[in-house]
Amino acid sequence: METLVTENGSNSGLVASGLVACGLVACGLVACGLVACGLVACGLVACGSALARADFKARNCSEVREACAGKGFSFTHVPIQEIPGEHLRVCAQGSTCCTQEMEDKFGQQSKQDFENLMDEMSHELRSTFVSRHKRFDEFFLELLENTERSLNEMFVRTYGKPYMQNSEVFENLFAELKRYYTGGNVNLEEMLNDFWSRLLERMFTLLNSQYVITEDYLECISKYTDQLKPFGDVPRKLKAQVTRAFIAARTFVQGLSVGREVAQRVSKVSSTPACIRALTKMLYCPFCQGMPAVKSCKNYCLNVVKGCLANQADLDPEWNLYIDAMLLVAQRLEGPFNIESVMEPIDVKISEAIMNMQDNSAQVSYRVFQGCGQPKPAGMTRSARGVPDVFHARFRPYSPEERPTTAAGTSLDRLRIVWNAMQHSVVDIKEKLKLSKKFWSNLPEAMCVEDRVTAGNASDEECWNGHTKGRYFPEVQKDGLTHQVNNPEVGVDITRPDTLIRQQIMALRVMTNKLKNAYNGNDIYFQDSSDEGSSSGSGSGCTDVCPTDMAGAATEAPVVEADRSGPADDSAPLCAPLALPTILALSALALHRQWR
Known part of the structure; x- marks a missing residue:
């Protein structure tokens, strides 16, 4: 050191030079500058040690290492102490416990964490729609099958061979009812009119077997x-x-299906790069600053999540209208549109109609002969059976032990028990639906009360504000896409709404319209529901709202056989058949006055 003494030879000058040299380093001079001053290597080392002691508030990263290991991260390297953070792109670039690899994996994990949280938050909603749709759908289908089986067994027993020879009329009725319920393009009222027309044709032919009844x-x-x-x-x-019962049942189940699909699709979030960046900053940048245990401030979390779920929040208004409409139709399932109360006694009602036709067959035949002419006698080639020989039986109700059973051995009495349980299910689904209102706009609040996400009830000064531990000052944004234009945490392009969300909004709008019509007993048909983004069935076949009761216009007889051909018999006499008693003339006059 003596060779470096200045001209005055003062040791104090040497010391001063050393201090100055160290001070110069502290001011940012490079090592070569110190060498230019004539300091030897040992002087540099001594100076560096002094600086380390002065500046080394660098924190130990052991807590970060433990926290990362606890979360299952596997990094090539985690710094023992803080390092310069110039390599970071999301978190602060000061002293950091994070490498570039760590920040990248934090970004991937942030996306996964958010998707998992969204899945968890929407799980109950999705499960509700999935399970209730399955339950109601299975019941309505079972009800149809049991009703058809009940009618078939009762009619075989009551009417015997005449019924069995014409059973396809009833089979077609239930096939069309099932096709309507499962989403087919069936106009219920026209289909029911066709059923009664076909039944009239078959019964008229049976009751007038002494005549040749042509297709014309x-x-x-x-x-x-x-x-x-x-x-x-x-x-x-x-x-x-x-009509009312099936419209309500089908539309309600379709509504559950649409709710299920919307919930499942919307809950699968597709996070934007800006959202992932904001989530990473909120969830994992505290790790990089050596504070892995510090959770985000609630308002900070709200702004981040509202920015990430801006489009989902826009679903809420249409979702709420849809829920209200579902609740209205649910009321119909409990009251006058109860499908079970309509279908369970349908065999009795149809039998009553058949008995009415049988009792008035003479008058009906006489009136038909007046309007259509008298058909040719069948002669000896056909049996001239009278009315009593054809539908001689009268309806005899089953005793409880004779009631038909399902394939699983469940009697219709058991089905009524099931329906009673279903009534409780209607009450249950109504409560679930009410709870699901405002679900999408409430998601940020629900997510940001989670202890694993935010600091919860901790002091405002003890939470992560995106930069350090301390109070979060920015205002919380309102819900929806347009309100995120000034979101301080997430960059949101409010001019580009999410296409998937807009499709679900349209699907809900279409379904809400159908539900409102179903509540009023009307059905509505959409030419192509996929154009509207709806996942529901194709409707009833009406091009507009169908009236509950159709006007009494004449209905063309439906085709029963594949080919209905043959010339009309213009030579048929127009008088009443001689076999009818004279009293029919008086009955016809009375009926004529009544019809007028």
Whole structure:
């Protein structure tokens, strides 16, 4: 050191030079500058040690290492002490416990954490719609199957061979009801009108087996169905009841299906890069600053999540309207549109209509002969059976032990027990639906009360504000895409709404419209529901809102066989058959006055 003494030879000058040299380093001079001053290597080392002691508030990263290991991270290297953070792109670039690899993996984990949290928060909602849709759908299908089985067994027993020879009329009825329920393009009222027309044709042929009834003649008969009212008032009442009940049941189950699909699709979030960046900063940048145990401030969390779920929040208004409409239709399932109360006794009601036709067969035949002409006698080639020989049986109710059973051995009495349970299910689903209102706009609040996300009830000064531990000052943004224009945490392009969310909004809008119509007993048909983003069935076949009761216009007889051909018999006499007693003339006059 003596060789470095200045001209005055003062040791103090040496010391001063050393201090100055160290001070120069502290001011940022590079090592070569010190060498230029003539300091030897040992002087540099001594100076560096002094600086380390002066500046080394660098924190130990052991707590970060433990926290990362506890979360299952596997890093190539975790610093023992803080290092310069110039390599970081999301977290602060000062002294840090994070390498570039750590920050990248934190970003990936932030995305996964958010998706998992969204999945967890929406799990109950999704499960509700999935399980209730399955439960109601299975019940309604079982109800249809049991009703058809009940009618078939009762009619075989009651009407025997005449029924079995014409059972396809009833099979077609239930096939069409099932096709409607499962989403087919079926106009319920037209289908029911066709059923009664076909039943009239078959019964008229059976009751007048002494005549040759051609296909053209049957078409003529069908034109008089509304005037004749051969089945009494049963078709009108049953049509109104079945139509309302099936519209309500099908639309309600479709509504559950749409709710299920919307919940499942929307809960699968697709996070933007800006959202992932904000989540990483909120969830894992405290690790980089050596504070892995510090959770985010609640308001800070709210701004981040509202920015990430801006589009989901826009679903809320349409979702709430949909829930309100579902609740209205649920009321119908409990009250006058109860499908079980309509379907369970349908065999009795149809049998009543058949009995009415049988009791009035003479008058009906006389009126038909007046309007369509008298058909040719069958001669000796066909049996001239009278009315009593055809539908001689009368409806005899089953005793409880004779009630038909399902394939699983469950009687219709058991099905009524199931329906009672279903009534409780209606009450249950109504409560669940009410709880799901405002679900999407409430998500940020629900997420940001989680202890694993935010500091909870900790002091405002003890939470992570995005930069350090301390109070979060920015204002919490409102819900929805347009309100995120000034979100301080997430950059949101408010001019580009999420396409998937907009499709779900449209699906809900379409379904809400159908539910409102179903509540009023009307059905609505959408030409192509996929154009509207709806996942529901294709509707009833109406191009507009169908009235509950159709006007009493003449209905063309439906085709029963594949080919209905043959010339009309213009030579048929127009007088009443000689076999009918004279009293029919008086009955016809009375009926004529009544129809007028």
